[in-house]
Amino acid sequence: MSAILPPSERIWWKTPVGKEEIVWILLALIWCIIMFAMMPIWHIYGKQNLSNEAYKTTPVQYEAKVKAMTEQHTIRTQLVGGVDVPVVAPPAGSDVYMLARLWSWYPMLELKKGESYRLHLSSLDWQHGFSLQPININLQVLPEYEMVITITPDTSGEFTIVCNEYCGILHHTMLGKIYVTE
Amino acid sequence: MSQYRICPDTGLYFDRASEGLIKANAVAGVVALLIGGVLALLVGLTRWPAVHLLDAPDFYLVLTAHGINALIFWLIFFEIAILYFASSSLLRCRLATPRWAWAGFALMLIGAVMTNVAIFQGNSSVMMTSYAPMEAAPHFYLGMILFAVGALIGCFVFLGTLVIAKEEKTYVGSIPLVTFGALTACIIAVFTIASGAIILIPSFLWSIGLIGQIDALMYRVIWWGMGHSSQQLNVAAHVSVWYAVAAIAFGAKPMSEKVSRTAFLLYIFFLQLASAHHILADPGLSSTWKIFNTSYAMYLAVLASMIHGLTVPGSIEVAQRKKGFNNGLFEWLRKAPWGNPVFSGVFISIIGFGFIGGITGVVMGTEQINLIIHNTLYVPGHFHATVVLGTTLTFMSLTYFLIPVLFRREMIMPGLAKWQPYLFSGGMVVFTLVMMGAGTLGVPRRHWDVGFAQAAEMGLKFEFPGSATMMLGLVGISAVVAVLGGIIFILITVGSIVWGKKLEKSAGLMQSFGFALAPSCYTSEKLEPVKGPAADLEEHGSGGFEAPGTFVLALVLLVTFVVYYFINWKYLSSVWPMG
Numbered sequence: 001m002s003a004i005l006p007p008s009e010r011i012w013w014k015t016p017v018g019k020e021e022i023v024w025i026l027l028a029l030i031w032c033i034i035m036f037a038m039m040p041i042w043h044i045y046g047k048q049n050l051s052n053e054a055y056k057t058t059p060v061q062y063e064a065k066v067k068a069m070t071e072q073h074t075i076r077t078q079l080v081g082g083v084d085v086p087v088v089a090p091p092a093g094s095d096v097y098m099l100a101r102l103w104s105w106y107p108m109l110e111l112k113k114g115e116s117y118r119l120h121l122s123s124l125d126w127q128h129g130f131s132l133q134p135i136n137i138n139l140q141v142l143p144e145y146e147m148v149i150t151i152t153p154d155t156s157g158e159f160t161i162v163c164n165e166y167c168g169i170l171h172h173t174m175l176g177k178i179y180v181t182e
Numbered sequence: 183m184s185q186y187r188i189c190p191d192t193g194l195y196f197d198r199a200s201e202g203l204i205k206a207n208a209v210a211g212v213v214a215l216l217i218g219g220v221l222a223l224l225v226g227l228t229r230w231p232a233v234h235l236l237d238a239p240d241f242y243l244v245l246t247a248h249g250i251n252a253l254i255f256w257l258i259f260f261e262i263a264i265l266y267f268a269s270s271s272l273l274r275c276r277l278a279t280p281r282w283a284w285a286g287f288a289l290m291l292i293g294a295v296m297t298n299v300a301i302f303q304g305n306s307s308v309m310m311t312s313y314a315p316m317e318a319a320p321h322f323y324l325g326m327i328l329f330a331v332g333a334l335i336g337c338f339v340f341l342g343t344l345v346i347a348k349e350e351k352t353y354v355g356s357i358p359l360v361t362f363g364a365l366t367a368c369i370i371a372v373f374t375i376a377s378g379a380i381i382l383i384p385s386f387l388w389s390i391g392l393i394g395q396i397d398a399l400m401y402r403v404i405w406w407g408m409g410h411s412s413q414q415l416n417v418a419a420h421v422s423v424w425y426a427v428a429a430i431a432f433g434a435k436p437m438s439e440k441v442s443r444t445a446f447l448l449y450i451f452f453l454q455l456a457s458a459h460h461i462l463a464d465p466g467l468s469s470t471w472k473i474f475n476t477s478y479a480m481y482l483a484v485l486a487s488m489i490h491g492l493t494v495p496g497s498i499e500v501a502q503r504k505k506g507f508n509n510g511l512f513e514w515l516r517k518a519p520w521g522n523p524v525f526s527g528v529f530i531s532i533i534g535f536g537f538i539g540g541i542t543g544v545v546m547g548t549e550q551i552n553l554i555i556h557n558t559l560y561v562p563g564h565f566h567a568t569v570v571l572g573t574t575l576t577f578m579s580l581t582y583f584l585i586p587v588l589f590r591r592e593m594i595m596p597g598l599a600k601w602q603p604y605l606f607s608g609g610m611v612v613f614t615l616v617m618m619g620a621g622t623l624g625v626p627r628r629h630w631d632v633g634f635a636q637a638a639e640m641g642l643k644f645e646f647p648g649s650a651t652m653m654l655g656l657v658g659i660s661a662v663v664a665v666l667g668g669i670i671f672i673l674i675t676v677g678s679i680v681w682g683k684k685l686e687k688s689a690g691l692m693q694s695f696g697f698a699l700a701p702s703c704y705t706s707e708k709l710e711p712v713k714g715p716a717a718d719l720e721e722h723g724s725g726g727f728e729a730p731g732t733f734v735l736a737l738v739l740l741v742t743f744v745v746y747y748f749i750n751w752k753y754l755s756s757v758w759p760m761g
């Protein structure tokens with residue numbers, strides 16, 4: 001008679017199902033299918049997707065790539081905690097490398113509005129979180145994995161990368177910068 | 183002394199051995215909740231910018247301890263108690279191997295203490311996820327492993343009890359729906375613990391230097407195999423309790439055994455790789471895999487929850503209409519026992535879990551939408567609606583029922599108990615909403631200094647909009663209210679067990695806090711199915727619907743869901759193009 005007793009109909013799997021349950025299950029199922037369809041549809045028509053391009057790497061290899069880019073395209077430096085951090089302006093369409101480590105993003109970037117860049121992200125040590133503010137794009141950054149994503153800044157100004165994966169005691173000081181010029 | 187006891191008020195059966203174990207596990211759970219709750223207050227007060235209570239190292243330590251004590255220790259201890267209750271008591275059967283059950287309990291207890299010691303010693307502030315390659319002390323992992331092994335033993339004791347009940351024919355026909363739900367939870371628990379073992383044992387070996395390295399991505403995939411299925415476990419457990427409370431408080435009969443049981447089965451079938459929605463923003467996994475896992479695996483589990491969300495209140499509606507509350511769409515709901523915390527907590531839980539936890543979980547589990555939500559405060563905002571409004575509140579309600587029935591004590595302060603679910607859930611509803619509000623503005627989770635004062639000293643400036651700071655203030659205030667509600671719960675329950683008047687004979691005690699027990703709980707000596715007059719259900723409701731009110735509520739949920747889902751796509755479309 002109730003849910004804490006054995007079913008009153010011994011052959012309970014043969015009892016008919018009520019109308020609202022059938023209608024509701026159908027509605028819910030249709031909704032689930034729509035939600036499923038939205039994801040591939042957005043891959044085709046939407047503009048915000050993950051490329052899912054990624055490579056295995058090592059901290060040494062990755063740091064070398066960052067260094068090569070920085071040496072070529074640094075346009076100025078910015079003082080952070082007594083250290084000069086390069087601000088790099090790579091050419092539009094090129095591969096741009098940024099690394100995460102305890103507790104900084106390196107280097108800073110200067111990009112052009114409306115241009116596309118292949119942004120590479122990886123960590124030299126622990127896991128970090130790339131959270132671009134105030135735009136609010138959030139990506140996971142892992143050591144040994146190099147993620148590549150093509151971004152096209154469509155607003156200009158100063159943008160901040162907040163680390164949003166807890167990475168130890170000075171996690172909350174870990175900020176980076178991307179400048180976008182007109 | 184006879185081997186069992188029949189509760190004079192409910193007719194429920196308690197095997198002596200299982201009774202002791204249910205009590206021990208429930209009490210251990212409540213102690214963990216108390217610890218988790220006190221730590222929650224400290225965390226909440228630190229995230230309130232105007233208060234900013236703890237310094238950074240303490241904050242990260244306390245947050246780690248809060249997550250583990252509340253999410254893991256409180257819920258799993260209590261779930262083991264539910265497993266024993268749903269097998270031994272509901273099937274009127276002796277518990278299988280009580281010695282093993284006690285050994286399991288001891289392991290869980292030792293494990294919980296060990297992990298807490300590791301955290302409070304200060305070198306294991308790694309959050310509950312302990313993402314490699316960030317390293318905790320060896321006894322942090324060892325404690326978790328012992329705890330898991332203990333819980334696994336509990337699962338096998340439950341399964342053993344089902345076998346005994348079947349062999350000794352203590353019931354006729356199929357097991358009750360609630361026991362079936364508990365069985366679902368148990369199977370999921372076994373899967374959860376297996377994934378946990380696969381990831382925690384290597385982590386332990388790595389922490390003592392026997393393994394060189396742990397791959398960060400592999401860790402995340404397998405860790406969430408445990409982390410996600412343990413959430414499915416919580417859901418299966420609290421949905422079972424929903425059905426139980428509907429039966430206890432209203433004598434509600436499941437609308438359709440077939441539908442409800444199938445929905446439980448969906449939880450088992452579609453959970454295998456549903457860890458994907460926690461790692462949607464990760465490199466190295468393909469979109470196909472992510473979409474497959476979040477849709478196939480997740481949406482069918484979501485479908486199951488949507489079914490339970492209809493059938494539980496629906497069965498209450500049917501029962502109420504039969505009692506004569508048959509006017510209009512909602513008389514059954516208006517005339518429900520809102521002053522009875524066993525009912526009110528469960529009903530608020532159904533609504534909170536569905537409208538807040540469920541909808542937001544699906545939205546942020548969408549592959550692309552996750553990009554604007556991953557690791558922001560939105561995430562803890564969402565899961566406090568599932569594990570606190572959903573699971574914790576439900577377990578609190580069940581505890582109110584267990585005080586007279588299991589502990590045989592009269593509840594102290596029944597007037598306060600009436601208000602407790604409202605206070606707690608009121609605080610929690612605001613808390614989850616403002617956490618998600620702040621998250622939508624980009625505020626990160628697990629973060630000590632969103633004013634970035636320390637970064638500014640180094641020359642890096644950033645500020646979130648003023649509205650974010652305001653939301654965080656509300657996070658702090660609502661956290662205080664919710665914790666107060668939680669403390670009142672512990673005061674009443676622990677107080678009743680310690681000081682409550684001992685109940686000997688039936689005392690009509692259920693009425694003491696407006697609790698009218700459904701007659702169907704008084705079962706005959708033998709556990710036979712009671713024939714229900716299925717035909718007279720058709721007389722109630724309208725338009726061929728037995729539960730039209732519930733159906734309307736369900737439609738409101740669906741509309742809210744659809745609107746909110748597309749609002750998030752709209753928001754996503756406004757951020758920088760990427761691909």
Ligand code: HEM
Nearest residue numbers: 222225226249252253309310562569627628629661664665
């Ligand atoms: C009175 C109730 C509670 C309040 C006020 C509260 C508050 C909070 C706050 C402020 C955070 C931190 C968010 C952040 O900075 O990232 C948090 C995290 C968390 N809470 Fe609660 N909480 C409460 C109850 C619970 C309960 C009952 C559970 C589990 C059943 C729970 C599970 C968690 C988990 C798993 C985390 C995440 C920890 C992490 O990020 O590793 N909380 N809570």
Ligand SMILES: [Cu+2]
Nearest residue numbers: 128163167174
């Ligand atoms: Cu970081």
